Amino acid sequence: MSERSNIRDVAERAGVAVKTVSRLLNGHPYVRAETREKIERAMKELDFRPSVAARILSGAKSNQVALIYDNHSPYYMFQIQTGCWDACKAQGIRLIAQPIDIDDPDVGEQVRGLVMETHVDGIILSSPVTDCAPVLKMLDALDTPFVRISPGTNHALTSSVFMDDAQAADDMTSLLINKGHRRIGFIKGHPNHMASDERLFGYRRALDRAGIAFEPGLVRDGEFDVESGIRAGGELLDLPNPPTAIFASNDDMAAGVLAVAHERDIDVPHDLSVVGFDDTPLARTVYPPLTTIHQPMAELARTATEILVSGGDINHQRLPHQLIERASVAPPKGYE
Amino acid sequence: MSERSNIRDVAERAGVAVKTVSRLLNGHPYVRAETREKIERAMKELDFRPSVAARILSGAKSNQVALIYDNHSPYYMFQIQTGCWDACKAQGIRLIAQPIDIDDPDVGEQVRGLVMETHVDGIILSSPVTDCAPVLKMLDALDTPFVRISPGTNHALTSSVFMDDAQAADDMTSLLINKGHRRIGFIKGHPNHMASDERLFGYRRALDRAGIAFEPGLVRDGEFDVESGIRAGGELLDLPNPPTAIFASNDDMAAGVLAVAHERDIDVPHDLSVVGFDDTPLARTVYPPLTTIHQPMAELARTATEILVSGGDINHQRLPHQLIERASVAPPKGYE
DNA sequence: CGTTTTTATGTCAAGCGCTGTCATATGCCT
DNA sequence: AGGCATATGACAGCGCTTGACATAAAAACG
16 A cells, blocks of 8 residues: 655655645645646655645645435435535535434534534535524534525525525416316425425415415325325315315325325326426326426535535525426316 | 633543543543543533544544445435444444546546545445446555445455345246246346346346246346336337336336336236336335335445444345335236 | 552653744845 | 845644553452
């Protein structure tokens, strides 16, 4: 194994002072092109890699950021991680992805541990950690910069990136209304997620605007998983006067509704329209493919990371969503 | 923000020597229970967290391990990460999850960067990085311990955990044969994954044992994604004498086959049996739910991490798979 | 009971690899 | 000659571990 070489070896080999190498490493001005080349050659020859630990210890930035999450949707997390990683890679930053349990009474301490032990420069919070008070409080106390992806609550002092969940739900509901639906079932998302409320809000707003009375019986609780979709879908279809369309707050639950429909031999979309939210791969996998809202998860994560790393001013950025029409929607039966 | 306290502060407050605190921190023997308590109290009061950076720098283990992967299946990665994290959490170890691109000519260097910059104590390789020569070579050169999850090739000098893909595929094929199927289509997995070959091997072995001639035309290439399942499934069903059952090398491709079947109004399972592999959530989400092989991904990852951290002898551990029967299989039409 | 061991703690100095502060040395401009 | 931008160096120190010793109390031994 090649011996680990340090900055002193590089300096020696290049015939310069250690400090000069350090300057180059940190992109300081005042390094002649000629010197730079000498040093770079030496670094290459020695396979030199600066130790993050040493840099941290001597007071520099760690060039590490952490992504904290507590989300049990594999696809969502995959997209979020991917977005963060892309941004980090482009900036030469190391990403530490850290799952936590927001219901653990000890979350705050865990976050403190993460920050103090790893010396991360900043933190990206993904939903629903974005609204976990102990974490927010700790981060404030620690004076660690952070940015939030799709937060549900305001926190004026930090940046965030998000999409307009209410508007998206409104768009989707309006689509259904335009197709002729009047009885539209709605399955709520997990209560931990603020987006759940937003989506419900958008659904109601679209209904209001169209002059359709809101009917509480058409709204069911869900938890963002297939099982709750099956349960809620079953309940809605059991209604004496069942809805002609069901809007599930995410694709997984919509898939659950589809499964129920299949079992009961209800033809989707002709006997029942079903729509989801998120545009996960599932939406294109199930039959029929789901009309859904494309949530730009990876872009949100990428943008959040860029904001964090750039360290600029507080920034609240809205990214656009997209309504994806597939084959799970049709006009209700008997509609002209 | 509370000032960061260091080991000296703790020692002072506890009325002991710095060395004693260090002994406790590093689990050395010869620390009285009473002393331990005093120190622990002081640490708590001061919110002390040892700086990983400082420990690394002074030659101790970093208590960090990295998980390296290049797998584009969200669910698989989610399970793997979860397994690793559980094990790490239990051991008080920090996990750095690092995606790489095994086709990048620079992978080796990237891995060197990771190891040298972060000083990780060891590495967990998940498929298909397990068989990426430049990575393996670099890790050997760096003298960094690593363990492989589901490797395809041998590397006698390192530990690994895996399941018996061939046997699982054999089991599944045998199930189909027992139900009366004789013409069984097979969709291969991504060529990057050694498991793909194993599964094909198991399929052929079961066929052989049952005295059914292997028919190359019934085997199609796939890439572990829904699209290739749709394509391959379509091809198989286009055959003049189509199979009565299709065995896809993973659930995603099986879902693709299901979609094709739906589109062509082929009733699954009565007109066509479809089975998958992996037991992803998708398997229970699609209609009908898939008969599949449960691959213990999280357990594999957990075990791998434990082996790595324990630092014991080289260890090759096989974990059991499980055949999950759901509703996507029936005897072929016209079978007594 | 005195002696050897074992256990438990302390002192001190060194050093891991890097960067910050301050100092120094050019050359150039006016 | 003085002032300034440019380019480089010397040195201390970040927070921790470690090794070499020193010492003291408790336990074990004969």
